[in-house]
Structures are given as C-alpha cells and as structure tokens.
Amino acid sequence: xxxxxxxxxxxxxxLLVLGSLYVYKYTYKPHKLIENSIPIFKGKAxxxxxxxxxxxxxxxxxxxxxxxxVTSIDKEGITINNEIYCQFKNPKEILLIKENxxxxxxxxxxxxxxxxxEIKLNQCxxx
Amino acid sequence: xxxxxxxxxxxxxQTINAQKYFTRTGITDFKAxxxxxxxxxxxxxxxxxxxxxxxxxxxxxxxxNAFKFKIALMQEHFNExxxxxxxxxxxxxxxxxxxxxxxxxxxxxxxxxxxxxxxxGIKKEINTIVTINLTNNTxxxxxxFSVNPRDFDIQIPSIVQNKISKQINITITYELVEKT
Numbered sequence: 001x002x003x004x005x006x007x008x009x010x011x012x013x014x015l016l017v018l019g020s021l022y023v024y025k026y027t028y029k030p031h032k033l034i035e036n037s038i039p040i041f042k043g044k045a046x047x048x049x050x051x052x053x054x055x056x057x058x059x060x061x062x063x064x065x066x067x068x069x070v071t072s073i074d075k076e077g078i079t080i081n082n083e084i085y086c087q088f089k090n091p092k093e094i095l096l097i098k099e100n101x102x103x104x105x106x107x108x109x110x111x112x113x114x115x116x117x118e119i120k121l122n123q124c125x126x127x
Numbered sequence: 128x129x130x131x132x133x134x135x136x137x138x139x140x141q142t143i144n145a146q147k148y149f150t151r152t153g154i155t156d157f158k159a160x161x162x163x164x165x166x167x168x169x170x171x172x173x174x175x176x177x178x179x180x181x182x183x184x185x186x187x188x189x190x191x192n193a194f195k196f197k198i199a200l201m202q203e204h205f206n207e208x209x210x211x212x213x214x215x216x217x218x219x220x221x222x223x224x225x226x227x228x229x230x231x232x233x234x235x236x237x238x239x240x241x242x243x244x245x246x247x248g249i250k251k252e253i254n255t256i257v258t259i260n261l262t263n264n265t266x267x268x269x270x271x272f273s274v275n276p277r278d279f280d281i282q283i284p285s286i287v288q289n290k291i292s293k294q295i296n297i298t299i300t301y302e303l304v305e306k307t
Binding site for chain 1: 149151152172173175176177186188190192193198199200202206212213216217304
C-alpha cells in the first residue's frame, strides 16, 4: 500500500501511456489484407452466380474464391464467365492472363452492377 | 426490296446503339475535412459509368463499400455509421450532358451536366460543369460538385461535427471506352 502511494505518479503515467497506446492502435489499425482473409465461399464461378442471384446483399463486402473461365480482359481487370468482373489489386497481374484461361481468383464482392448486369469484385488476386 | 430496307434499318439502329462509351473503373473522390489532423477523404476506383454519345445521356453507379480511406477505422465508420452501406449499398447518378456531340471534341471542352443523384436512398438534383476530351477513342470526363450530407439524411454525431465540413466536395474522373 505504501509502495502504491509512493509510486502513484508513475502508475498514473504508465496507465495513461498504455491507454493512449491502446487508443492509437485501435484508431490506426491496418486495413485487412485480402491475402490473409478467409473466404466465405470457395468454388465454381457458376455456382457463385447462382447463389448470389438469390440475394446479393448477403455477399456485400465478403471475400470469395471463384474458379471460372476468363471471357474478357481490360486494363484493370478481367471478366469471369461473362458475369463476374474482377478488378485487380495489382493490375500487373493481368499481363499474365489470356482469354479462355481457367483461373482461380480471390476477391471482395462489392455488389451487383445493374448498369452492366454483372457482379463486381475488387482487390482481386490470382490464387 | 423489303428485306433490304429491313436490313438497312437494323444496321442503322445498330450503329446508333453502338455509340455507347463506358467504364467499370472510374474514379470518384470525396473530401470532407476542415483542417483536421487526419484528412477525411476517400477514393472509389470502381465506379461504373455509361455514356450515350448521341443523346448525351449518362448514368453512373458506385458501391459505397468500395470507397477506400487511408485509415481503416474511418472506412468502417463511414460504411456502418454514416452511409449504412448494408442498407444503401449504391450511389446512383442519372443525367444528361447538355448539347453534347462527339464532333465538338476536337479539343478539351466544358459542358453542362445536370441530373439526379441518389445517395443514402435520397434523390437530389445536381448541376455542374464537366470538362470532356477525346484522345485515342477514350472519352475523359472530369468534374466536381458539392453535396451537403444533411440533404441525404446522413447523421453526423455532434462530437465530430466540427471536423466534417458541411459541404462535401466530390470529384469525378472517368475514362470511357467504346462499348462493343
């Protein structure tokens, strides 16, 4: 007890430092990396399209891994099975891709684009 | 003869339809800081836009959850507390670029853009000027406008009210290519 009283100031300072460290860590926590995220769906792109058409809102911001055929390629991404557009995290990866290849892609679902009638993924990486 | 006319009509209508330009990866930025330590700004590089060059009609759509902030926590709060992106996943714009014609695009030119924007489930009319140019068959549209979060029923807690500006500045940069 005596010790506590004697070192009151040190303890208070220590608690303050720890507290602000915690607040700092919480405030500036890093973004979740797609590479380390566990996908909630893994399988054929055609199966995903079927599942997503039931209710796409359930898939909002979820990480998935899909496999399917590359049907078109542009500067920033590729289209899988004509219906899923995957925007790449690193567009350089696209240089390795050719049309008609069968690929496995990990990405984050951002929603159903009704202007172009396709499902949109971003932060995609090759698996 | 009749067949020939039908074929001609079909061909003509196809060329008219083909006059569409689009992007899937348009950039929409916003800034909402008032001199704070951490700037409140974010970038959406997944904006879809479709532009019919013969009529000037333009539609753009973005997913709120694709806005990227520097600070992860800010992004979380933006989606969960401010924009309710689970309930209102999209922001949509439908409008018209007035007096547009591809022939006018020999150099960079300013046009009037008007239309309605829907954010957080609420529609509002906007009017702004956009700069358009055409290079290598790519139409580049640039512009900016301001919105007030209150108009879209976006509640900002009083504790941070001084840090978020009343007028949020939105900038668009869309590079459209011809849709085949």
